[in-house]
Amino acid sequence: MASKLSENGMYEGSRLILPEHREAYLAQEELQRRRGKPVLDEQELHLIEEAIFESYQECRTVTLTVFSPFDDEELRGVVTSIDKPSRQIKLVRGEEDYSFIKIEEIIKASI
Template sequence: MGKKLIGNGIIESSRMILPEFRDAYLNEMREQERRGKPVLDEQEFQLIENILLESFHECTTVTLTVFNPFDDEVLRGVVTIIDKPNRKIKFVRSEEDYSWIQIEEIINASI
């Protein structure tokens, strides 16, 4: 109790933060962790497209790394549909689990 009355102790012990300010602060800290998308050269992009086509034609399992501003996603599955006009692929991980992925978001592919 004695410390609270010495110097600036009364003010220091009564600090509080509103939940709205806390959430805004945490959101700002998260935004500072955001990364930029890596730029792929033409050879890397061709390699990724060739692997996607091979998976589509031969139903082989591939591993894709999909860009995310905070943490990249590594997915393993088979390409079942290639939507050329929209530049998307349907990527099936299991019988019930699939997702549509933009081809531009893929930063790495391997068999």
């Protein structure tokens, strides 16, 4: 007769995962998928600032790629305000849809 503690007996085959342990495991997996912010060179920063300024001056639509630790977000709109002290821009995407974006978080911009 096989022991209940070995050879896939009753105790070994009835393992449970507590909800707290499952949540902790999923949180740990989420942290491992987190990425670091890419380092941009001076030329890329200059191109980003140029595209932002051109959108502000000429009311042209600009496409911005905003960094996020898990998945980058791509936003299209017109820059209507540039706040130099806090280094933020106001991007209007529709009639009542706008967002404030920190310039440091922008990793790509194109007109």
